[in-house]
Amino acid sequence: MSSPIIQFENFSFQYKSQAEPTLHNINLSIYPGEKVLIAGPSGCGKSTLASCINGLIPFAYPGEQSGSLKISGEEAKDTSIFQLSKTVGTVLQDPDGQFIGLTVAEDIAFVLENACTPQKEMIPRVKAVSDKVGIGHHLDHAPDELSGGQKQRVSMAGVMINDVQVFLFDEPLANLDPATGKQAIELIDQIHRDTQAAIVIIEHRLEDVLWRDVDRIILMRDGKILLDSAPDQLLSTGLLLENGIREPLYLTAMRYAGVNITPEILPQSIRSVRLSEEDRRLVRDWGAQQLPAPAPEPGEALLSAEGIDFTYENGFHALKGVSLRIEKGELLAIVGTNGAGKSTFSKVICGFEKPQKGVLKFKGQDMSSLSIKERADRIGYVMQNPNQMISKSFIFDEVALGLRLRGVAEEEIARRVEETLKICGLYPFRKWPISALSFGQKKRVTIASILVLNPEMLILDEPTAGQDFRHYTEIMEFLRGLSALDITVVMITHDMHLMLEYAKRAVVFSQGQIIADDTSANILTSPDIIRRASLKETSLYDLALMCGAEAPNRFVQHFIDYDREARTHG
């Protein structure tokens, strides 16, 4: 066997600003041509590990390290970030932030420009690489003319052009819709086959990455490597759930049905799994069980939209006669691709944009005369990135802001803020500066700062973006609790797990229209809607088909109900 291209030996690292090491005694070798997935919950050190490989540590983020890390046989700390980048190409998480050039071609050529490559040589190389990733027809496009997936392709091309030996992908799925994410995984696989380079993927969405085979999975926890094994082995253990990573849904369903999961049945992906006739029967029978379904209670309409039509100033027809009824206390998901109209619809509800046609009624009352501020007393809007909302240094002040601006008396403010902080589980932190909070806690601060105004409806844009399974569960259980308090929660999301597990009802936008309004189980088992909304079929659907279940949508619904029971009652 050839020598490893990346080799950690007894490697530890501590950031300058931190009291504890982030990585402990890492031993890991990655060989040329291997494809490795590094998984673990937030804060497990997987991103730090990636920064060590590409040289951001120690060259951009200094700290103390011990042990050795060799990249292509050379001790990394004795080289430079520039030298390392000849071996390791990194595609960062945020496709927007890392798009540096003013156009696609310039961004791809960036590394060549910096190496003083003559223009004559650059042009054909950029063309060749861009064709490989399927972006060759967009060379003159500016970043704002591209979709998230296309921007990611540009980033990949910008790294490929340097003929690197290792591709490092930092959470490549974080900002993509499900269908685009699937294509990204396919493209990574194709790059792997074409270039024979080693591929390292950092991601906690295991099921999505395993859509294409990987050689090994490295499971990390608390700065240590917990397990380094082939996917089939890892998936046969219970280690994933124990460590806060979601296991593929089809495996959870198989476990519920009593199937014994062993490496022999190839659990790596729904396409590889081999089930015996006996196992299929188990799954089929389990799926056919009837749980006492909660009777659907016809709710009272809170918000109703009739024939909303909206065109932006630049002529983009974003909403084409949208009608929708949202009930009191409902937990509703709005899904669809970028540009499908879901964000515009929420802006129209909040009064940020005025529709040219149509009526919006809140509790039967026309809202058209209400200002942004007046609407905000009834409908709260929470942005995706909490850093875009937080404007005070302390939690109390941040949550109190809206009340102070409304001239509420200080005593009343203190009472309401404390009450809200208790609901949000932030009361113990009330005297803390916001900068000391985690991302998930900040998110809750922003929700609290809206909730304190007593809205009857909350609209959240991607409430769980960038969260690992534990934080995801925390936030979502919290939102479910709110809906039990009769607050209507509307979530705009790409996350199909969120849809399946928490939203009873989902509304699908496509090209400015609502193309489906149904239970999440029904939507995620109808191929036509999935294709038009750039969603992805749930693996439960494939499992149901494989086992010959009679009605795949009922099978999925059963899984959701069963899973909810199992999780609430342990």
Next chain:
Amino acid sequence: MVKLFNFIDRKSPIHALTGASKLACMMCWIFAAMVTFDTRYLIFLTVAAVALFQVSKIHLSDVKVLLIFTLVFLLLNNALIYLFSPEHGVTIYGSRTLLLHIVGRYTITSQQLLYHLNVVLKYTATIPVVMLFICTTQPSEFASSLNRIGVSYRISYSVSLALRYIPDVMKEFHDISLAQQARGVELSGKAGVFKRLKSATSILMPLILSSLDRIEVVSNAMELRCFGREKSRTWYREQPFLRNDYLAFICGFVLIAVSLLLNIPNGGRYWNPF
């Protein structure tokens, strides 16, 4: 969305020039117009600038916003000059031809009128050229042009980065301000100036924080792709100099030379017909 650089892609000899020669030529032109107060030469420059504008196939409607902005500025500038020194021209030209007495020290003299005419002409001689440069230069080519005329590539590239990220930051500003308005921050004219300033901080804080995040990502992404490794860099979008580019350079220098040489017969920067 407002675009800072409004490149208008049309086929014309001006478009075909490289960014570097256009930049150099524009700077020569501005310098020439700034130095002299020779009304005849300023008229010549104005006529030439308008002619170039015709050649470039850029229409007035394309630059309406900029034009209005300049016009307002022009009026303001003249009003202030008159307000603070209504007989500035008299001091400069050393003679006084009174045309009309308004009130107190405010008079209208031929000398003052000529002085104002010069100020107006300075605008009309330079603004069309600046607009031409903005409308006919590809943003991508801008950074490489700066680098070519001798500015360090790190500084040149930061200009390019600003062009790249300013629209993003503006969009973010817009989103943040809407969300803060929803929480009750009053930004409209209903609130007093002081209150509005205070409200502005509730938008600036998040904007600064998220911009800092962005800067970290960008600088990491640039370093990971070797920005700053070499003493120089090449540019993907760079055009070779052609005959017209050299002609443009020569024109630029001639303009400056004439502007300076006019000092000799005029005996100073001012052409004095009085």
